[in-house]
Amino acid sequence: xxxxxxxxxxxxxxxxxxxxxxxxxxxxxxxxxxxxxxxxxxxxxxxxxxxxxxxxxxxxxxxxxxxxxxxxxxxxxxxxxxxxxxxxxxxxxxxxxxxxxxxxxxxxxxxxxxxxxxxxxxxxxxxxxxxxxxxxxxxxxxxxxxxxxxxxxxxxxxxxxxxxxxxxxxxxxxxxxxxxxxxxxxxxxxxxxxxxxxxxxxxxxxxxxxxxxxxxxxxxxxxx
Amino acid sequence: xxxxxxxxxxxxxxxxxxxxxxxxxxxxxxxxxxxxxxxxxxxxxxxxxxxxxxxxxxxxxxxxxxxxxxxxxxxxxxxxxxxxxxxxxxxxxxxxxxxxxxxxxxxxxxxxxxxxxxxxxxxxxxxxxxxxxxxxxxxxxxxxxxxxxxxxxxxxxxxxxxxxxxxxxxxxxxxxxxxxxxxxxxxxxxxxxxxxxxxxxxxxxxxxxxxxxxxxxxxxxxxxxxxxxxxxxxxxxxxxxxxxxxxxxxxxxxxxxxxxxxxxxxxxxxxxxxxxxxxxxxxxxxxxxxxxxxxxxxxxxxxxxxxxxxxxxxxxxxxxxxxxxxxxxxxxxxxxxxxxxxxxxxxxxxxxxxxxxxxxxxxxxxxxxxxxxxxxxxxxxxxxxxxxxxxxxxxxxxxxxx
Ligand SMILES: Nc1ncnc2c1ncn2[C@@H]1O[C@H](COP(=O)(O)OP(=O)(O)O)[C@@H](O)[C@H]1O
Ligand SMILES: [Mg+2]
Numbered sequence: 092x093x094x095x096x097x098x099x100x101x102x103x104x105x106x107x108x109x110x111x112x113x114x115x116x117x118x119x120x121x122x123x124x125x126x127x128x129x130x131x132x133x134x135x136x137x138x139x140x141x142x143x144x145x146x147x148x149x150x151x152x153x154x155x156x157x158x159x160x161x162x163x164x165x166x167x168x169x170x171x172x173x174x175x176x177x178x179x180x181x182x183x184x185x186x187x188x189x190x191x192x193x194x195x196x197x198x199x200x201x202x203x204x205x206x207x208x209x210x211x212x213x214x215x216x217x218x219x220x221x222x223x224x225x226x227x228x229x230x231x232x233x234x235x236x237x238x239x240x241x242x243x244x245x246x247x248x249x250x251x252x253x254x255x256x257x258x259x260x261x262x263x264x265x266x267x268x269x270x271x272x273x274x275x276x277x278x279x280x281x282x283x284x285x286x287x288x289x290x291x292x293x294x295x296x297x298x299x300x301x302x303x304x305x306x307x308x309x310x311x312x313x314x315x
Numbered sequence: 316x317x318x319x320x321x322x323x324x325x326x327x328x329x330x331x332x333x334x335x336x337x338x339x340x341x342x343x344x345x346x347x348x349x350x351x352x353x354x355x356x357x358x359x360x361x362x363x364x365x366x367x368x369x370x371x372x373x374x375x376x377x378x379x380x381x382x383x384x385x386x387x388x389x390x391x392x393x394x395x396x397x398x399x400x401x402x403x404x405x406x407x408x409x410x411x412x413x414x415x416x417x418x419x420x421x422x423x424x425x426x427x428x429x430x431x432x433x434x435x436x437x438x439x440x441x442x443x444x445x446x447x448x449x450x451x452x453x454x455x456x457x458x459x460x461x462x463x464x465x466x467x468x469x470x471x472x473x474x475x476x477x478x479x480x481x482x483x484x485x486x487x488x489x490x491x492x493x494x495x496x497x498x499x500x501x502x503x504x505x506x507x508x509x510x511x512x513x514x515x516x517x518x519x520x521x522x523x524x525x526x527x528x529x530x531x532x533x534x535x536x537x538x539x540x541x542x543x544x545x546x547x548x549x550x551x552x553x554x555x556x557x558x559x560x561x562x563x564x565x566x567x568x569x570x571x572x573x574x575x576x577x578x579x580x581x582x583x584x585x586x587x588x589x590x591x592x593x594x595x596x597x598x599x600x601x602x603x604x605x606x607x608x609x610x611x612x613x614x615x616x617x618x619x620x621x622x623x624x625x626x627x628x629x630x631x632x633x634x635x636x637x638x639x640x641x642x643x644x645x646x647x648x649x650x651x652x653x654x655x656x657x658x659x660x661x662x663x664x665x666x667x668x669x670x671x672x673x674x675x676x677x678x679x680x681x682x683x684x685x686x687x688x689x690x691x692x693x694x695x696x697x698x699x700x701x702x703x704x705x706x707x708x709x710x711x712x713x714x715x716x717x
Contacts, residue, residue, distance in 0.1 A: 145629060145710045166633050173631020184626045184714065188331035198630045200320045245630075 092284055093119040093142065093253070098151035100137050100307075111137040112148070113307040119286070121252075124279050126295040127288045129304035135288045136257055138304070142286065143176055143255045144168040156252070173202055177246030177283070179256035179275065183238040185230040191241045192217060192226040198248040216244040220274055236267035243274050253284040260294055272297060316636050325644035332616060336648055339605070339612045343652025343690045344659055346602035350686035351660025351678050353598040355667070357591025359676035364587060366675065368580045374416075375449065375576040376553050378409075378540035378561070382570050399570050400536035401561075403465060403525060408564055412556035414549040415542050419445040420465065422528040423538040428521055429494040430482040437478055438520045439495055441528020442541075449543045452517065455479075457489045457504035460524055468526035472500035475518040476508040495521060496531055550575050595682055599689050605652075606693035609645055613701035617641070617708075624705050625713025634706035641705050645698030646691060653687030660686075 100112040111134045119125065127135050140146035141153065144160065153161045160171065185194045192213050199209045217223050220240040230238050239259060246254055256275060260268030272287075272294055279285035289295050303311035316324075329336045380401045406420035422441035427434060444462040446452070452459070459473055472493065479488040479502075488502045500523055509517050529535060544553040554573045561571045617624070627637060661678065668676045 140711050143629070145714075166635075169628065169631050169633045171631075172629060178629045180714065184622055184629075186623050186626065188327060197627070200324070201316050201627070201630055201632050201636070203317055203320075 092121045092123075092156060093117070094152075094154040095141075096152050098138075098141060098148045098153070100134070100141065100146070101149050110307050112141070115151070115307075115309055117302075117309065119284055121284065122279075122282060124276070124285045124297075124299045125287070125302060126298035126300075127286065127302045127304060128290070128292070128295045129302075129310075131290075133304040134307040135304055137307075139255050139257050139286065139288055142253070143178060144172050173198065173249065175252045177249075177251035177254045177278075179239070179242050179246050179254065179259045181258040181261040183230070183235075183242045183262075185238055185241055185245075187230050190227045190229060191222055191233065191237075194230070194241055195244045195248055198245060202249055212248065216248060219277075220244045234267075235263050236270055239263060239267075239271045240274055243271070243278070247278050247283075251283055253286070254278055256285070256287045258288055258290065260289065260291060268294065316632070316639075321636070321639055321643050322647070325640050325647055328616075328620070328640070329644050329647055332619075335612050335616060339609055339648045340652040340655065342605035342608045343602070343649050343694065344656035346599070346605045346693075347653050347656025347686045347690050348660035348663065349598040349601050350595050350682055350689070351657060352663045352667075354591050354595040354682035354686075355660070355664040355676045355678045357587065357594050358679045358682075359667075359674040361584065361587035361591060362675040362677065363673075364583050365580060368576060368583070374544040374547055374550060376415075376542045376544055376550060376557065377574045377576075378405075378542070378557055379572045379574065380536070380570070382572055399565055399568070401540055401571065402535055402537060403529070405561060405564055406537060406540045407465065409540065409542065409557050409560050411560060412542075412553060414544055414553035414556050416545045417445040417449055418540060418542045419443050419449050420525045420537045421446070421539040421541055422525055422532065422534070422536075424528065424532040426495040426521065426531065428478065428482065430491070433482050435478065435482055437475075438516075439528060439531065440517075440520050440522045441525040441531075442522060443525055446522070446541065449541050450517070452509065453507045455505045455507040456487075457502070459504050460522065461503075465524070466526050467524065468530055469524055470498065470500050470527065471503045471524065473504035473506060473522040474502055475506050475516075475520045475522075477516075477518040478521055479505045493521070495523070498527065498531055500527070547577070550577055591679065595685070599686070602686075602689050602693050605690070606697035609648070609694050610697040610701060613641060613645060613698050614704070616644075617701050617705045620705075621708065621713045624708050625710045628708070628710035629714065638702045638706040641702035642695060642698055645694040645702070649691045649694030650687070653690045656690070657683065657687060 095115055095117040098112050098115040099110070102109040102111055115138060127138065129135055137146065141148050148161065152159065155171065155175070160168070186197070195213045195216055196209050199212060217226050220243060222237060222240055222244065225233060225237055230241070233241065254275065259275065260271055263271060268291065275285060275287065276297070287294065287298060295301055300312070300314045302309050378401065380399065403420055406418055409415065410418050419442050424439050425436060426439040428437045442460065443465045444460050447459040455476065460471065474488060482493065483491060488505050491502050492499050493502060506517060523531070542553060542557065544550045554575055557573050558569065558571065562569050624637060664676050664678060
């Protein structure tokens with residue numbers, strides 16, 4: 092499904108260079124559930140952004156579904172993000188002026204799906220994530236856990252093959268965090284690859300395969 | 316993304332930033348309203364002048380002494396030589412043209428007009444019976460100068476409404492005598508008030524037979540020959556006839572200028588039309604100012620919506636789609652501002668028409684199209700840079716919390 096080899100990412104900020112990733116190799120098969128843990132600044136987010144085609148490596152090769160996507164142009168990457176990838180962020184990143192339903196509808200709108208079909212799918216997704224009675228609420232009227240579930244529904248709207256979550260529970264209390272993880276895991280059970288970056292050992296332990304990073308490298312890769 | 320969705324999304328974004336949108340919309344509206352108001356004033360002036368000419372009759376053909384290429388500009392004076400005078404005999408001779416319906420000689424001077432102890436300076440016009448129809452004069456009382464031999468200096472006159480009122484007060488002027496210089500005239504007619512037409516106020520004038528005026532001012536020369544063509548189509552023929560007849564009478568010299576009302580009208584029409592266009596363009600500069608505002612407001616919007624833009628990119632929006640969303644947002648604001656501006660402008664024109672009913676204000680059709688179109692184009696031009704900035708945002712940086 093995913094094959095990274097020799098991935099390097101170097102940040103140059105004011106004369107200083109930071110090697111955020113130092114030759115990362117990683118293969119992920121279909122249906123896997125990974126967690127990535129490690130100290131702050133170890134390169135977890137950088138790795139996730141490269142996996143998500145939001146960022147480009149400075150060296151190395153990235154195969155997604157057997158296709159070399161390392162050197163793809165911006166438009167093609169945007170299309171792949173829409174068709175294959177789903178993102179969940181620590182700060183939810185809901186559009187504040189849009190209702191829960193409209194936020195979930197966004198990816199379908201970008202994909203050019205018909206309004207009637209969109210409404211049907213949005214209703215089902217919201218119901219699936221226990222948000223049916225919150226459809227017309229703005230993010231400011233929702234709790235953190237509800238916001239993150241809206242974000243998860245949005246990430247799953249087009250049935251992605253890979254779900255990338257960067258500290259999805261980082262902003263939630265423990266109990267809510269567990270609920271959100273359960274929501275993500277349901278998508279994984281439906282067949283998607285799930286990659287979760289987390290600081291929380293309890294959450295990290297839920298994954299079947301656990302990566303540990305330090306100083307831009309994967310230092311441990313254990314399967315349960 | 317479907318076009319309808321892009322519009323809906325952009326509309327939501329504009330509505331979401333109410334203060335910013337209202338501000339931009341207002342700036343656009345003011346620009347459009349300014350164009351509408353200013354061009355309406357210009358168009359009002361043009362229509363006013365055209366109507367004034369129309370009152371004189373568009374079949375009017377005027378002969379001036381002296382040759383001039385630019386109709387109306389004091390001929391002869393510009394050329395630095397005294398032209399040969401037009402005479403009463405010239406005026407009588409041109410009656411031979413079959414394209415002309417009427418011909419009236421015109422002598423103009425200033426005279427001291429006395430009635431008893433009252434005295435008033437007034438323009439004195441010397442002409443013939445034909446003047447009444449050529450200049451569309453109507454009488455309040457009595458009759459106009461009698462038809463007959465124009466060489467006869469009969470002692471009768473027709474007075475303007477103001478002259479009658481001021482010199483005769485409440486008394487009936489008709490049948491009374493007045494004195495101009497050292498000559499006495501009997502009032503046989505009083506003109507109805509006509510107002511000013513092209514700088515000539517007949518209300519204040521005294522009209523006497525042309526021969527009497529020539530004696531009064533001790534001159535053989537005519538100020539003008541006024542003629543009326545039989546129809547508008549015959550105006551060019553009339554002009555040619557006048558030039559030919561007068562050339563023959565003046566030993567083959569082309570030393571007169573023939574102005575047709577149509578040509579003067581067309582010139583004024585053109586000048587005032589161009590002027591309206593120019594002031595409209597100047598008013599459109601305010602739209603450029605609004606454009607700069609659009610750019611700033613959009614740049615602020617892009618900065619405030621960084622995370623949203625990053626998210627859209629993460630969700631798979633292409634750079635073109637993001638650019639389109641911002642351009643459509645600017646276009647929507649311009650369109651709404653244009654609509655509001657048209658309404659404000661037309662309201663202003665309506666108010667102006669209430670206060671100055673004499674001027675036929677009216678927004679020219681081109682301004683109604685050009686003003687909002689300029690607003691739209693300006694908005695799109697000035698939104699281009701912010702939209703491009705949004706489209707080029709790096710998604711990772713846009714999504715990172717700072
Ligand atoms: N935009 C950037 N410019 C410069 N350095 C950066 C940038 N983003 C991340 N880094 C650096 O790269 C390293 C890895 O960052 P990151 O992947 O965010 O770590 P983590 O997510 O594990 O905390 C850190 O040292 C960080 O300071
Ligand atoms: Mg991180």
